[in-house]
Structure formats: structure tokens, C-alpha cells
Amino acid sequence: MVDTISDPSDDALLDVEGLRKYFPIHAGLSRRVVANVRAVEDVSFAIPRGKTLSLVGESGCGKSTTSRAVMRALDVTGGSIRFRRQSGEVVDIAGLSRAQMKPLRSEIQMVFQDPFSSLNPRMTVADIIGEPLLVNGIDKRQDRVDRVAELMRRVGLPAQFMQRFPHAFSGGQRQRIGIARALALNPSLMVLDEPVSALDVSVQAQVLNLLLDLQDELALTYLFVAHDLSVVKHISDQVAVMYLGSIVELADTCALFDRPLHPYTEALLSAVPIPNPRKRSARVLLRGEVGSPIKPPPGCPFHPRCAYAQDRCRTEVPRLERTAEGRQVRCHRAHELDLSGVGSMERPV
Amino acid sequence: MTATYIETVGDGSATESKVLVASQWQLMWWRFRKHKLAMAGTFVVAFFYLVVIFADFLAYSDPNASEAYQALLPPQPIHFFDDGVFAPHVLGMTGKRDPQTFKRVYAPDPEKKVPLRLFAEGYSYKFLGLIPTNRHLIGPVGALAEDTIFLFGTDMQGRDIWSRLMIGTRTSLTIGLAGVTLSLLLGILLGGISGFYGGWIDNLIQRSIEVLKSIPTIPLWMGLAAAMPRDWTVVQVYLAITVIISLLGWTELARVVRGRFLALREEDFVMAAELAGCSRARIIARHMLPAFMSHIIAAVTLAFPAMIISETSLSFLGLGMRPPAVSWGVLLQQAQNVQAIAISPWLLIPAIPVIVIILAFNFMGDGMRDAADPYG
């Protein structure tokens, strides 16, 4: 099944189409493949330069796998990942080998979720941030030190802490170190994999602000992966909602939050606790559990939990459709349903 | 604005800032240092390896020189004063036959004083294997044939146990070291392959380890050791024994290496290094090896006792090192018989270093294992 949905606009930095990633399951003594986990199934999206697209969904929906496939941290099963290089050349990186990817690495960088495991505890901050510089040909030590100091200042860390080891820093500071490392090679695309979910509430806001500032100044393009819709609302230009490996809805942030077109988006939005005791909303509670990515339900993968499901949904897989406003939705009944979003209201405090 | 990000932790006393810039080895050392038993074990191990280095110097008589009439002499304690004057000496032994049992019984003879001195002359050897000399730490003042000392007594062939113990320590502990080194090479190689490549080769190696671990080792070694030709030289036997006992140690080391490899492969910082454009070699050398060196050192330390026990056991059975080689196991062969021990308990003296060094290695290894991951 092929959906040609995105007409690759000229300013797209990243254009993913029909991306698939299966993980084989081995069993028995011979370790033969008995089934596949369809972690990512036909995912397409494009991110314009300087913009942020968020992938949201619940655990196991394939958002992290998608981001890692875009990074080519793993081999993809199918589809294309077209990336516009700083030279202007557009490369499909989906099929590139390890060696072929190497020159592109500097242009696509990543910030990890876990501020503890993402920094080598045995290296000083200077070595951690300086490593990408070193392996990419900045041989003079003083040059590296200068650049590391500049990067540290840029992310809000005092440069005199350069010789310290990661264990001397708090979670939020470590995440800044991770951001500085990602920035070291002047990437154009940053993949941010749940960069604030391991942080304390008060620190989370600092890091989000930093990311917004950096994007403004350096014209960075973000692929932001998160499960927290409040954070997503804050950082994104566009949001793609994933369920069981597929994108079920993709739209501009405000449009998606105000008027969702997919019943899953509606349920997801209504489940978010609102930090306002005067607005204890009635919820659309989902029944049951997420289906298995090994043997997804027939028809629309969401139908067993959908309040609006009809016979058609149980048999026919919905196609990703484009609406007039440039939104994309994968639901048979998208045009007839009137779903409610979060609306807007005054903040407390 | 920037200043607010500085941790309060970072602005503390001098010791605190030391921690902030401490490398993993420093952190580990600080943690290891707190482990009193481990520190004691380390000193003991260091002491024993000093004995290994200076074995010939510490011995005072040729370990294989035997005198039938001096068989099973009891230890001679050193007397430091003679009539209130500092004059270290031992008392000579006179033997006579017990009229009832007809056994030779020895008693110290207060008339026969054998004066001792430091750096005495004795048999010739090469100091550190390089410098020919005949000086030893202690010995009788004159190199007269009848002036002999036996600090730990003599064995059934009338050989000096002290001197044999020094030489035996060298044999047993170097076999241990060589065996561990060999196991380590095997362990790192096979464990590394297993952890790095994964898949069927990992499966194969893991299953082989399982099979190896469920085979009773001693009968197998005995079989292998017995198969060594009788006419092999001491050196050949030594090498063969090393190979045989290292067949035990590698499985555990391989398991540690593989486990660390697999754990590290999943670490985000390894992926980050890859994304930064690091080569495979750099990732292994800069990110993975430093993270498990400490674990390997700890595992190696804990592998020593098994090596030493293996050598001692095999030699004790007469299947390991064979005379004229001297090792702890060879020395303990003399103590196989209960009657012999009952009459000459000093034959069991060589058991003491065996137990002490195994304890020391265990303590040291335990401390190392606890300190191996300072970020845990």
C-alpha cells in the first residue's frame, strides 16, 4: 500500500516516506524468524528547515524507533529518508551503509533521554563535547578547547567546569552537556528523543527554553520525540500522533490540539491532566489495551478501542488522507466525526 | 544568569572539588582504600610476589640438596641472644635412636651453636635471573658443611623446607600468574567475540561454556596431566600444567567480558560516540575498554585462587609438577600420610602460604569488585 501524501516541498530538510522498520523474532534452537515486530509501519512526514515536528504517542507506538531510523542508528526495512545536506544536495539516507553515513553524521545529531547513560562517566566534559570535533578533524587541542568553551557558554554552563566529570553535574546540567555535544559539529537536524522527560519539572522548563533559543539562533530543525503532550504543545510547529507503528494524524500544533480529526488523538488529548483544578474535564476513556505490534488488529489498528468504530473499520485499513487545510489523518470517519480538542483557556497563577 | 546553574555541590570544600574532577581510577582507588580487608589482601599479595622475585635470595640452601641422615629434622628457631649478647644463632640437632621404637629422634643440642649472619654465602644462583651471586639473606656464618640451618625443618629426604618453600612459592605463583594470563587472553577473545558479534557465534560460545562448566574438571585434568609424557622436562611440564589449569579460568572471564560488552553496547554514550563519527576502534578503545577494565581486573584477581588450588591439587596427586621441580603441591605431597604428619607436623607448613594467599586474593578481588563500578 502506497500513500503519496507529502509533495516534497522545496524547503523540507527532512522528508521521510513509507518508512518501515521490522524487528524479527527468533525462536527455537535454530533461532529461525517466526514473526516480526512491526515497530514502524508506513510512516511519512516532512520537516521544513528551522521547524519542529513532534512524534507523540504512548509506549510502544514506534516513535523512538522512527527517530532512530532517521538517525540511521539502525537499519531500516523499507521506505526512504531524504535529507537535504548543507551543500544543498538531497540524499536518501535510508539505504546508506555505515561508511556512507559517516560524512553525514555531523549534520544530523541527537540528544538522548537519559542524562546519565548518555554521557561517558569516564570522560571529562571537555572530552565529551570535544570528541565529535576530534574525530572530525579538528586536531589542534587549543582549537577544541576554545570551541568547547564556547559551546558550554552557549548552553548555559560555566566553561571553567570543563575538566569536571559528568558525575559532578545535575540531571539538567548533564542534559545541557548532551546538547552542547550535539551542537559541536553545527548540525542542521537535531533528533531530540524525550530530552526533558527524565528531568524535574522546574528544570524541564529551562531545557525547553534553551532548545527554543538555540533553534531561533542557529536555525535548527528539530525532530522531537515525546509522550508528554504539554511539552509537545510547547515546542512544536507540527505534531504527528503515532499508534501501533503508524502515524494516525499529522497537523499544525494548534489545529491538532484544538480540533483533532482522529479519535485516538481526541482520547489522548482528553487524558492529559490539566494543571487547573477548575477545569476537571469529562474524559474520553479508552477501553482495553494497545494491540500487539506482532499481530496488529485487522482493519484500522485502533478500532478495538475506538468509540466510533463501524464495520468498515474492522476490515479495511484506512489510508492516510490529506485534508483541505493540509492536515493528514488515517481514519475512515475523519470527515464525519466532530471531535473535541483541549480548547484554550486562561492559565491559573 | 549563568551563575545560577552552578551546583551548590560544586562550591563546597576542597575535597568536594577533588571529587568533581576525579577520574574513574581515582574514584575506584578511593573506594577500594576504604575496604580494609582488601587493602590487607593487597599487601599480602605484594609480599608474596616479592618472595617470588627474591626466592633464591631468601632461600639459603639448595632446595634439592638432600642428606639422608638429616631426614625429618624439626624446625630450628632462631635465638637472637647468646648470654645476653646479640649473636643470632640456631641450635644444632643431635639425633639418636629411640631404644623402644628404633626411630631417629632429634633434640636441640645447646652445645652446638650455629651462628647466623645476614648476606651469608651459600649456593650459587643468578640474582633476578641476571647477576650470578652466592649471597643469601641469611645463612650460617661459615659455609662449613656441618653448619646447616633448617628454619622450618627438613622433609623425608632431608631437604630444607624453608628453602624449598621459597622456590616452591616462585613456581606456584608464577604458574598461577601464567595460567590467569592465558585464561584472560582466552576469556577476552572469546567473550569479546561473543559480546561484540552476538548472533549464532555468541550462541555457540555460550553453549560451549555451559558444556565446559558442567564437566567435572579434576578427573579431566588428571587425565590430561597423566597423558603428559614421562620424559618431559620441567619446563615442558610447567607449560603443560599452565595450559591445563587455564582451561578452567577462561569461562568465567569470558562471561564477565561478554556481559560488560552487551551492557555497554546498549549504553547511550556508545551510540552517541557512533553518531559523532567515531570509528569502531575508537569506540572500543575509548569508550568500552575503560568501562570494563576494572571489572576484568577484579575477575582476574578472583580467578587466581582457583589456579593456585588447581596446581597444588594436581601436584599433590603426583600428576602436576614433578620432582626435581618444587611447588607448593610438590611440597605437600610429603604430607599425604597421616602418620607422617603426626610425627612431623612441620611438613604441613607449606599449607599455610597456600591458604594465606588464597584468602588474600579473595579479599583483594572482593574489594576490587566492589570498587569496579564507581558510578553504580
Added chain:
Amino acid sequence: MVSYLVRRLFMAIVTMVAISVLSFAIIQLPPGDYITTYIAQLAADGTSLSDAEVLALREQYGLDQSFLVQYLRWIASVLHGDFGMSMEWRRPVSELIGERLWLTMAVAVAAILLTWALALPIGIYSAVRRYSVADYAFTIVGFIGLAVPNFLLALALMYFGYKFFGINIGGLFSPAYVDAPWSLARVWDLIKHLPLPAIVLGTAGTAEMIRVMRANLLDELHRPYVKTARARGLDERRVILKYPVRVALNPFVSILAYLFPYIVSGSIIVSLVLGLPTVGPLLLRALLAQDMFLAGAIVLLLGIMTVIGTFLSDMLLLWIDPRIRLEGRS
């Protein structure tokens, strides 16, 4: 669960094959072969063989064949219960091994039971009362137990028995029963003699198992499920015994699988010192005399015993840990 069973069974068979190959290699390793030894023996008795006779003999025993063919022939006869002849004793190997194998088994099982009986309660106590005086005491005793090679322990016990009680504490039977036919009284006599070898053999294993149990239990004691068990009002004693101890049993039992070969190994050397009528002394004598069919058979049988023991402990693991039973079902 079925896949676990199949896998374990498969591993047991592979291990047995590996052991049999190694055993046969031991038979084959010494320079010369069976016939050379046989001819030498005949020569010693005053008989000499012609070259043709030697060739005929070689053919008869298949010694002109490759290692693999010889191995298969040996295995085939072993499967029929024929382990060949002992050169030294001039008797069938199976006859020589006879009850010694069962006595080896009895000693090993006694040592394992003792290990369990001591290590389990002490390990639990040491973990629950961590850093108590008794914990330190057990730890120190455990370290020493680990550090004394068991043949030295056997020697020391023999020495003290001899020195202070004037008795020989070796052997598995009182003199009256050594050659007696099996009877209940003889079994009882055997049981009375088992504790000493069991202690000697079990000490190192016990020390190791105490450490394992203590470490595992310490890991488990602070898990949330222990807190929730406490939070529902369960008595502290039952909290510990029912939950963390149960979970910590898994590694404890899996180590048992490796304890068995270890103890069988140790029994060889300890039997020598204590003069136990197990296969140990027989093996040593066979090896020293290059009586290779006997030695190979003993190594093979010991190996098979341990494989069976290991397999049984795997089954035990299956029984105590539902996680293994569930494996492969979801």
C-alpha cells in the same frame, strides 16, 4: 516451558557427547596404544608375538582406523555396557568400578545436602541481619572455607582425629562392613560415615553458596514488592521467607547445577586423602599406571553423573521459578 525442557535436554546430550569425546581422547592421548601396552605386558610374562599376530590384533581392535571410527566403536561397546578391559587388573572395567560409582554418588549427594542445609539458613540470616556479629563471623568462616583447598581440610581433620582421638577417621565403612554384602546395617554404617567427607567436600561450596544467597537476598530485600508485602500487614518473618527468599532461590539453585560437577571433582582428591572407596583412588591409580580404558571409563561415568545432576537441578529451577515456566508462552 516445553522449549526450556527441550533446550536443557539437548544441552545435556551435547555435554555427554563432549565428555565422551574427551574421555576417549584421554584413552588415546598417551604415546603408544592399547596393543603396545598389551604386548609389553605379554612380553613381561614371557610371551612374544609375531608381527603378523600384532597386525591381526590391531585390526581386531580397529586400531588401524581413524580416531572417529575408533571412538564410535568404543561408544558402541560402552552403550552395551562394555567398557573394555583394565590392563592393570586384567578384569573388565565395569566390574572394577561397580559399587565405587554408587559410593561416589552417595558422597557427592551427602555433600550437596549438607551445603544446602547450611548455606540456605546462614545466607538468609546473614542478609537479613547484615553487619551483625554473626554475619561477620559467618563471612570470615566462609572466606576461610573458601580458601582452604579441600584436600588440606581433609588432611587437617585426619591429623586432628589421629592426634587427639587416636583414631583413623577415614573410610566409608567400619572394618566389619568393608567387605560385607549390602544390608540395612551396612547402609546405616555408610550413613554414619558420610558426614565427615560431606563436611570436607561441602565446605568450599557452602561458603560460596552463603555468599551467593546473601548477595542475592540483599539485592531483593529492598525491592518494592517486599515493601508492598509489608504494607499489606504481613508478619516480617513471612514477608522475608515468602517473597525475597523465594526470588533469591533462583540464582541459588542455578549455581547448584555447577556445584555438582565441582563436588564430584573434589571427591576424587578428598577420597584419596580420606581413603574412601570411591572411584577417585581407582582413577588416580589407573592414570599413574596408564590403564587408560579404566581411566577413560571413570571420567566418562563421572561426567554422565554430573550431567544428570545438572539436569535435575535445572528441573528444580523449573519447579521453583514460574518465570521460566512462562518463558516462550507469551
Added chain:
Amino acid sequence: MVEELTVKHFEITETARGPKQMNGAPVLSVRDLRTHFFQDEGVTKAVDGVSFDVCPGQTVGIVGESGCGKSVTSLSILRIVDPPGRIVSGKILLRREGGGGVTDIAALPANSRALRDIRGGEIGLVFQEPMSSLSPVHTIGSQLMEAIRLHTHLHESAVRERAIDMLRQVGIPQPEQRIDSYAAQLSGGLRQRAMIAIALAGQPRLLIADEPTTALDVTTQAQILELLRSIQEETGMAVALITHDIGVIAEMCDYVIIMYLGRVVEQGPVDQIFFSPKHPYTEALLRSVPNVHSEPKTRLPALAGSVPHPLHRPEGCPFHPRCARFMPGTCERSQPRLTEVGPDQRASCFLYPGADHG
């Protein structure tokens, strides 16, 4: 020096405050609780002088960032803090049903019958991580039935019936089969439901839910919160909800306690906390939370710095190094005490008269 909280001020006979005042005297009153951890590196004062009330039918939220002591508080109430942690001082007063008087849980002997009857019988506990909170080697049913046996006098034959019934009540489908499942066989949401069933087996009057939904996905979280709410409506029990999620607090709670580094910085009815916070930390915290209603791509009013390590708690008001309204010479000198700042609302900040010793 730490100020003494006047117990008189919190006299538990005083009528409870908050929206559900009609429910009468508090079922639980914590007074000046201190739980410290004695480690080689020093003493961590995880909970250092915490006082609050929970009334029947009321949901009290305890909120704070990592290291604020909210979880240790909940463990302390049940006396299940693991060493090297220890309750150093304070009272945990449980009002027994039907005029049964007041029991100080902190004073009961360890592992005593009285204490064990309270655990699970009067106070139920639900943890964050349902997978690790359930035994991996026992079935859900065995743990649930154990709890039922401990706190009811049901005949053995009825216990299983009751267990199946309880599983059904917490919304587990096919309870007859699920009762024999192991935790690993259930999804996260079902595990947490089973946990709740076990916590409710003894029909406790207070349920402590320690981050009950943090490990769950947002739609599952909504289901579990809904379940807690409906159970509370049915049984009228009190709930102490411990969470770091401001949204969950707003959704669920009547009364809120804000903690920072082992101390209560502010407490009050939920509406006042959200619309009229008095402590600078509360205010900054609430403002820094991202919100689905906020305008995309705008900067958040962030709180500077990060939470210090509990071993290095700043002198004076623990919040002063990060406080926008830091008053040099006052805030770093001594700890402010909790003082009335509004109707039933208290804050510990020198901005308000009465916070200092005088």
C-alpha cells in the same frame, strides 16, 4: 535551629479544613515527622519536620520534585522505611473508627500486631512501579488472597470468591482467569489495577498512592485515576496522592501539600494553591509547568538552578539559592516556619509575618 511546630496549633480535634469539611476529624494527622538516612557520606534529612492532616473522603496531594521527601513520607506513615533510613521524631496519629481513639503509628513497636493490623487494614498503599511492586514468582491471586486473609475473617472457601470479586471491581476483565496470572503476564494498566485491589483488600480508610500513574501511559493513567476516584466515591475513604505531576494534582486533589527538600513549603486547598499561591517556590513551580493550553513556541517562565543534592541542603530556607524573592540576611540565616497565609492555607516563607521565630 529548627523551629518547633506547635502541636497545639495543629490540634487534631480541630475541624478539618478544605472543601470536604463535613467529613469530620482527620483520619490521619502527621506531626513534625522527621525521617533521616544515616549513610557513610552523612545524614540525609529526607523528611525534616512535616505536618499535615488527611480527612475522610478527602484527597490530599503531596507534590514536589526529586529529593523533596514525598515518597519517604508515605513509607514513614506505614513504618516501612528501609535502613539506613529511620524515623527520628514526630507523630503519625491515626484516628480509629467509631471513637476508637487515636494511635500514634510512630510509637508502635516494630512488626507488632497492632502495627500490622494498620498496614493494609487501616491504610492501604499503592506504589509507582506495578511490575516491581508485585512479586515476580507469585500469582496476583496469591498476593490478593493473602491480603484478604490477613484483614478479614472470611472462611477459606470464600477467600478466592472475594478475590475474584475484587479484581472485577477494579476493572480487570476475566478475573476468574486473571487471578492465576503472574505480574509479567499482565499489561501495566492491569498490573496497577491488581495492585489497587490488593491495597483495598483490607478495606482501608486511607489509601496512600505513591506516584500511582507515573510509570503508565497517559490514557492508562486516565483510566487508573478514574478508578481511584470512583472507588473513593463508593467507599468514602481518604486518599493521599503523592506525585510530581501538577496536572494530576489539579485533577484529583482537594488539598495540596508542596514539599521541597524534606520540608513543607506550602499547603492549602487546591483552588487557593493554584490561583493564589503564596510561597515563591509554589508560584514558580506552577508557572514553569508546560500546559496543553499554552501558546506553542513560547518561552516558559523557568525556575533557575536545580534541586540541590539532599546531602547538601542549603542553610536557612532550603529554597533561597533559587528564589526570585531572596532576601539577603534573612533567608539564608534560619528556616522559616509554616505560617497562616490565607484561609486554611499556610506557607513557610519570610515574606509573611510569623515565619520567623519572634
